[in-house]
Structures are given as structure tokens and as C-alpha cells.
Amino acid sequence: xxxxxxxxxxxxxxxxxxxxxxxxxxxxxxxxxxxxxxxxxxxxxxxxxxxxxxxxxxxxxxxxxxxxxxxxxxxxxxxxxxxxxxxxxxxxxxxxxxxxxxxxxxxxxxxxxxxxxxxxxxxxxxxxxxxxxxxxxxxxxxxxxxxxxxxxxxxxxxxxxxxxxxxxxxxxxxxxxxxxxxxxxxxxxxxxxxxxxxxxxxxxxxxxxxxxxxxxxxxxxxxxxxxxxxxxxxxxxxxxxxxxxxxxxxxxxxxxxxxxxxxxxxxxxxxxxxxxxxxxxxxxxxxxxxxxxxxxxxxxxxxxxxxxxxxxxxxxxxxxxxxxxxxxxxxxxxxxxxxxxxxxxxxxxxxxxxxxxxxxxxxxxxxxxxxxxxxxxxxxxxxxxxxxxxxxxxxxxx
Numbered sequence: 029x030x031x032x033x034x035x036x037x038x039x040x041x042x043x044x045x046x047x048x049x050x051x052x053x054x055x056x057x058x059x060x061x062x063x064x065x066x067x068x069x070x071x072x073x074x075x076x077x078x079x080x081x082x083x084x085x086x087x088x089x090x091x092x093x094x095x096x097x098x099x100x101x102x103x104x105x106x107x108x109x110x111x112x113x114x115x116x117x118x119x120x121x122x123x124x125x126x127x128x129x130x131x132x133x134x135x136x137x138x139x140x141x142x143x144x145x146x147x148x149x150x151x152x153x154x155x156x157x158x159x160x161x162x163x164x165x166x167x168x169x170x171x172x173x174x175x176x177x178x179x180x181x182x183x184x185x186x187x188x189x190x191x192x193x194x195x196x197x198x199x200x201x202x203x204x205x206x207x208x209x210x211x212x213x214x215x216x217x218x219x220x221x222x223x224x225x226x227x228x229x230x231x232x233x234x235x236x237x238x239x240x241x242x243x244x245x246x247x248x249x250x251x252x253x254x255x256x257x258x259x260x261x262x263x264x265x266x267x268x269x270x271x272x273x274x275x276x277x278x279x280x281x282x283x284x285x286x287x288x289x290x291x292x293x294x295x296x297x298x299x300x301x302x303x304x305x306x307x308x309x310x311x312x313x314x315x316x317x318x319x320x321x322x323x324x325x326x327x328x329x330x331x332x333x334x335x336x337x338x339x340x341x342x343x344x345x346x347x348x349x350x351x352x353x354x355x356x357x358x359x360x361x362x363x364x365x366x367x368x369x370x371x372x373x374x375x376x377x378x379x380x381x382x383x384x385x386x387x388x389x390x391x392x393x394x395x396x397x398x399x400x401x402x403x404x405x406x407x408x409x410x411x412x413x414x415x416x417x418x419x420x421x422x423x424x425x426x
Contacts, residue, residue: 030112030426031055031105033167034413036208037117037156039148040064040236040264040307041357042091045413046104046111049421052414056104060091062308070094074102088152092159113168114160115420117412119149119205119257121173128176128419131157131169139171145256146205148237148266148294170420177207180247188255202259204241204251206233209355209410214243216393216408217353228346230339233410234365235356236264236307240335242342250345252338258294261334264307267297268334303327309358309365316364332368339373349403352379355410363387366396370405378402 029048036043042060047053058072068085071078072095079102085091099105116131120142129135136154143150153171161169178186186202187195194200214229221227229243238261241251252260252268262268270293278289292301300307303323305315316324343349354366363386370381380398388394390407397405420426 030421031110032417032420032426033111033114033160033164034416034420035114035116035156035160036412036416037088037091037149037152038236039152042088042095042156043413044095045417046099047414047417049417049426052417056099057413058095058098060085060094063088063091065308070098072098072102072104074104088155089159092156092163096159096163108164109166111164111167113170113420113424113426114157114164115170115172115416116153116157116160117174117208117416118153118171119174120146120203121171121175122203123199123201125171125173126176126179128170128172128423130423131171135171145203147256149205149257168420168424168426170416170423172208172416172419174205174207174209175203177211178202178204178241178248178251181250185250200255202251202254203256204239204248205253205257206237206239206241206356207248207251208412208415209233210239210241210243210248210251212412212415213353213355213408213410214241214246214248217351217406218246220393220395220406220408221350221404224350228348228350230342230346230349230352232335232339232352232354232359232369233356234261234335234354234359234362237266238263238268238335238356238358240338240342242345244346250342261338262302262331263298264309265295265298265300267293267301299327299331302330309362313362313364328365328368332365332372335369336372339369340376343373343377349377351404351406353406353408355408360407360409361389366405366407379405381405 032047032049034045040063045057046055056073060070062068063085067082070081122142124138210231213231217229218227231241233239239253242249258266260268303312305312312324312327315321374380380401382398385396393408395404395406
């Protein structure tokens with residue numbers, strides 16, 4: 029039995045699980061979230077009970093230090109030397125990585141070089157790796173790439189209609205992201221359907237970052253994120269798809285550089301930009317239902333409309349759909365957004381929610397569609413950490 033720390037650093041969060049492998053028994057788990065906001069949250073399970081702390085968490089380095097200190101403070105481990113390996117989620121592996129990899133100097137350099145393709149994530153992933161490497165010098169480390177699951181896309185789906193040499197020479201193409209989550213959730217959905225030989229799953233990974241995927245017979249055939257995790261649907265602070273001509277227009281009108289406008293696309297847009305309230309959907313939901321805030325309502329309606337358009341597109345690509353699976357922070361918890369999204373496609377595809385089931389809060393996999401719905405709608409809490417731990421054990425041969 030070995031102890032493996034699975035680390036999932038998002039743009040504003042850090043999820044973690046410490047597991048005994050290969051039994052996949054969770055020793056502890058937790059979440060550092062609202063990183064970079066005025067007040068951050070840290071939650072860790074100690075003997076099955078959640079210990080919570082609200083404190084400023086300005087960046088991912090502070091988040092990692094907070095976690096490692098808590099492991100020893102709460103006697104979850106007596107020494108950090110008990111941790112045998114760490115698996116790190118890395119958002120962008122480009123075409124360099126179609127599978128997870130044992131970390132070495134070359135892998136670190138390649139991930140750093142790909143940071144311009146995932147500016148909110150790859151740097152955070154490397155910060156997390158460096159912090160854990162320093163604290164756990166004896167442990168083995170593995171990078172698990174979000175882009176790997178999407179390497180099954182064919183050329184007609186991953187190429188952009190630009191001069192072909194931009195792909196052959198510069199590797200400009202769709203890469204996708206959140207692949208570890210999409211893989212886990214689609215596998216769970218297939219199991220919930222009874223493990224049919226043929227299946228058509230649309231996975232809606234909706235968190236601070238958000239992406240949709242079309243999964244046919246367990247293989248991803250299309251996904252909403254593109255060259256970088258900025259593309260696709262509207263997110264917490266990211267714009268998602270925007271007419272490319274908006275960029276030079278804003279540069280001229282605002283007298284800003286391309287990098288400055290790109291910073292706006294990445295960090296000041298999405299839910300934050302439309303609502304003017306927050307990048308956190310819980311804050312927007314509170315403003316909508318407790319204050320009747322009109323911009324909060326607009327944010328929810330716009331978000332749902334954009335997600336539902338992708339569901340419609342992937343329904344067509346898959347030639348139908350057996351299940352729509354919601355996951356990640358927003359997908360798992362924002363019942364009103366799930367309702368708005370499904371309402372947008374209900375008449376076209378004969379899919380309907382059971383309102384009572386939709387409003388239930390649970391950490392379990394569950395079906396929330398009406399018994400007469402032609403497509404099953406599921407809520408499947410993602411478990412990227414288990415997938416990360418499995419790859420870590422496999423590659424390090426533990």
C-alpha cells in the first residue's frame with residue numbers, strides 16, 4: 029500500500045486527495061478555493077469531519093503551503109515523508125503529450141513553454157509542482173494532462189480554417205482541456221447506462237473554467253475548448269468564444285495592447301464581466317434570488333444559452349444522445365442553471381428534468397431527468413483526483 033497525493037490545481041482553486049493505492053481509499057480530501065479573491069476558503073477532512081478556514085489566499089503557492097501544513101498539524105500524516113508520490117493535473121500538454129508522464133526536467137520545460145496556451149493554469153500547475161517537489165523531495169511525481177483525452181479528435185474537428193502551415197509549422201489547432209474530468213465522468217455515465225457497447229454522452233464540465241465534450245463509445249470526438257482554455261463556453265472570468273475582430277477593435281478603442289485585451293478576455297470577462305458582481309456563480313445566484321439583481325439574471329440566461337448551443341451542436345455530431353452529464357462546481361451545485369440549460373433544448377430533443385430530483389443536493393451520482401425524458405440527465409461529481417492517482421501508480425510502477 030502506498031500513499032499518493034492527487035493535486036488538481038484550477039485557475040482559482042486547488043482540489044486534493046490523499047489516497048491509499050491501489051485500494052483508492054481516501055485518507056483525506058479537501059479544497060482550497062477563491063484563490064486570488066479577497067477572502068479564500070480552505071476545507072480539509074480530518075477524521076471524516078470538515079475543518080474550514082477563511083483567510084486571504086493570494087496565490088497557489090500560499091494554497092500549497094496551507095495544505096501541507098494542515099496535513100501534519102491535524103496528524104493526517106506524522107511526516108510528509110509518508111507520502112510516496114504526487115500526481116499533478118496539468119492543463120495543457122499540446123501535442124507533446126498524449127498520455128501522462130513521469131516528471132523530469134524535460135517535461136517541466138515543455139509544460140512551462142506551453143504556458144502561453146494556458147496562462148491561467150500551466151503556471152499554477154508548475155507552482156504547485158515546485159512547492160510539492162520542495163516539500164517532498166523523496167516522492168515520485170507525475171504530470172497528468174487535461175489535453176490527453178482529447179487526442180482522439182480527428183483532423184476535421186481539431187483543425188482551424190487557417191492556412192494549413194499554421195498547424196504544420198506552429199501547431200495551431202484545437203487541444204481542449206478538462207480531459208481528465210471528461211474521461212472520468214463519461215466512464216461513470218456509461219456505467220450508469222448499463223455499460224452498453226455503443227453510447228453517446230455529452231459531458232458538461234461547468235466550473236470556474238467550463239467545457240463541453242461529445243463522447244462516442246468512450247472516445248472524445250469533439251470538445252469546446254480550443255487552442256487554449258479561453259475558447260468555448262462562457263466561464264467565471266473567461267469570455268469563451270468571441271468574434272476575432274473584437275480584439276483589434278478593442279485594442280484601437282481602448283488604446284490597449286493585444287496582451288492587455290487578452291488579459292481582459294481571461295480575467296475580467298465571463299460571469300464576472302457580465303454580472304459586475306463576481307466570478308463565483310454562488311455570489312451571482314445569491315444576488316439573483318435574494319436581491320433580484322437584473323445583471324445576475326442576465327448572466328444566468330446568457331450562460332445557459334451558450335451551454336445549450338453546444339449541447340445542440342454535439343447532439344447533431346453524435347447523431348443523438350443517450351445522456352447529458354453535468355459535473356464540476358457549477359454543474360454539480362447550481363440547480364437553477366441546469367434547469368435553464370435543459371429548458372433551452374427540451375422541446376427539440378425531448379429531454380426534461382424532474383424538478384424535485386434536480387433540486388436535491390448530493391455528493392452521489394444521480395439521474396435528475398423525468399421518467400419520460402428521451403435523454404437521461406445526470407449529475408456526476410467529478411473525481412479527477414482518482415484518475416490522477418491511477419496514472420501516478422501506473423507510471424511509477426508502485
